Amino acid sequence: MDYATSPSHLKPFVHQVAGHIPHAENNKLGFLECSDSTVLKPAQKAESGFRESEFYRSVFDNSVEERLVLQLRRHLPQYFGIQKINGLANYLKLENVVSKFRKPCIMDIKIGRKTYDPSANPVKIARSVYKYPHNVRLGFQISGMQVYDPEDGSYKTYDKQICRNWGEENITNGLDIFFGNEKKRPEIIKSVLNKLRSIEDWFQNQRKFAFYSSSILIVFEGDSTSVQTPKKLRRHLSRPPLTHRESNVLTNAKSCIDVNCPTERQWRGSFHRSLSENAWNSNRTDDENSKNNDENNKDNDVELKMIDFTHVWNTEQQDQNYLFGLQNVIHHVELLLER
Numbered sequence: 001m002d003y004a005t006s007p008s009h010l011k012p013f014v015h016q017v018a019g020h021i022p023h024a025e026n027n028k029l030g031f032l033e034c035s036d037s038t039v040l041k042p043a044q045k046a047e048s049g050f051r052e053s054e055f056y057r058s059v060f061d062n063s064v065e066e067r068l069v070l071q072l073r074r075h076l077p078q079y080f081g082i083q084k085i086n087g088l089a090n091y092l093k094l095e096n097v098v099s100k101f102r103k104p105c106i107m108d109i110k111i112g113r114k115t116y117d118p119s120a121n122p123v124k125i126a127r128s129v130y131k132y133p134h135n136v137r138l139g140f141q142i143s144g145m146q147v148y149d150p151e152d153g154s155y156k157t158y159d160k161q162i163c164r165n166w167g168e169e170n171i172t173n174g175l176d177i178f179f180g181n182e183k184k185r186p187e188i189i190k191s192v193l194n195k196l197r198s199i200e201d202w203f204q205n206q207r208k209f210a211f212y213s214s215s216i217l218i219v220f221e222g223d224s225t226s227v228q229t230p231k232k233l234r235r236h237l238s239r240p241p242l243t244h245r246e247s248n249v250l251t252n253a254k255s256c257i258d259v260n261c262p263t264e265r266q267w268r269g270s271f272h273r274s275l276s277e278n279a280w281n282s283n284r285t286d287d288e289n290s291k292n293n294d295e296n297n298k299d300n301d302v303e304l305k306m307i308d309f310t311h312v313w314n315t316e317q318q319d320q321n322y323l324f325g326l327q328n329v330i331h332h333v334e335l336l337l338e339r
């Protein structure tokens with residue numbers, strides 16, 4: 001099957017900045033974009049694909065009650081189950097993290113000193129280390145990025161080969177290029193830092209998963225004229241019923257998948273819970289809430305999610321491999337504020 005024979009409500013996803021890219025000759029589809037603000041990620045080969053879908057299922061399963069797992073949901077794209085296309089290939093149906101942006105600037109950062117999992121053989125380990133030797137000390141690598149240039153209305157893309165040229169000494173340059181020169185740069189960086197620190201808090205507490213070769217996807221608007229205004233957002237945050245777009249996402253997602261989809265009540269529940277964790281707090285005064293909302297509105301200019309769970313292992317210890325890398329990303333992003 002190729003793009004020409006794929007269902008018409010699907011189209012090739014044009015904002016993939018890293019990861020497996022299908023080759024034209026092998027007749028396989030890559031990431032697909034759906035009209036309901038989701039993407040379809042092709043399931044990876046055997047165990048990797050299974051591990052990733054199992055991981056998403058275990059986090060988004062309706063029966064989950066464990067607080068740490070529920071907290072993790074807000075850092076992941078929403079998962080809508082496995083979808084088969086034309087009864088053939090398996091795809092993971094995920095919230096499209098870039099869909100709300102007109103000109104998304106996107107960076108994929110692979111986190112962790114070790115990018116190979118505990119089952120890796122010496123050849124695989126050597127291959128991983130050889131690819132980016134700085135990883136042992138940095139604990140992260142930029143896997144790819146795209147930056148919108150409003151001057152000439154085009155994207156500049158940086159693939160993994162280009163990104164691997166940024167070593168320990170000049171990785172900040174790569175980060176610097178990503179955040180560009182735009183007026184909102186300090187706010188965007190602060191918002192990225194807030195979100196990274198929130199993931200760090202989660203990692204300080206969790207003793208359940210070890211993430212190898214997993215990434216953080218950072219997205220912000222490259223066309224500053226198109227960001228949602230705080231006023232619109234305030235209205236959105238103070239209105240409990242689902243918006244038209246939200247119910248479309250839900251309806252469409254439910255109509256085309258069969259497994260693991262949360263019920264509408266649960267979906268609404270988790271949606272409103274995450275809003276309440278962020279912005280609704282009945283114990284606060286209006287002033288506090290309004291200040292809080294302003295902070296959240298700024299944070300809304302940025303999407304930052306953990307992605308790529310093909311090598312998630314169970315553990316009973318702190319994931320120091322990931323934490324080390326994440327803290328170093330935070331440190332390097334903080335340096336940008338001093339420039």
Ligand SMILES: Nc1ncnc2c1ncn2[C@@H]1O[C@H](COP(=O)(O)OP(=O)(O)OP(=O)(O)O)[C@@H](O)[C@H]1O
Nearest residue numbers: 015016017018019020077094095096097098108308
């Ligand atoms: N939920 C999403 N929303 C929008 N874009 C996404 C989403 N998930 C992934 N992408 C895009 O696709 C790219 C690859 O994603 P991912 O790392 O999950 O794929 P992969 O093929 O498993 O990667 P790898 O080869 O590193 O294992 C990301 O860098 C990002 O650009």
Ligand SMILES: O=P(O)(O)O[C@@H]1[C@H](O)[C@H](O)[C@@H](OP(=O)(O)O)[C@H](OP(=O)(O)O)[C@H]1O
Nearest residue numbers: 018019020044048124127131143160213310
């Ligand atoms: O995009 P990159 O940085 O080049 O890295 C690839 C990516 O991390 C894949 O996840 C990995 O396959 P697995 O997930 O199957 O391990 C593959 O390993 P491989 O080259 O060892 O097959 C890498 O080449």
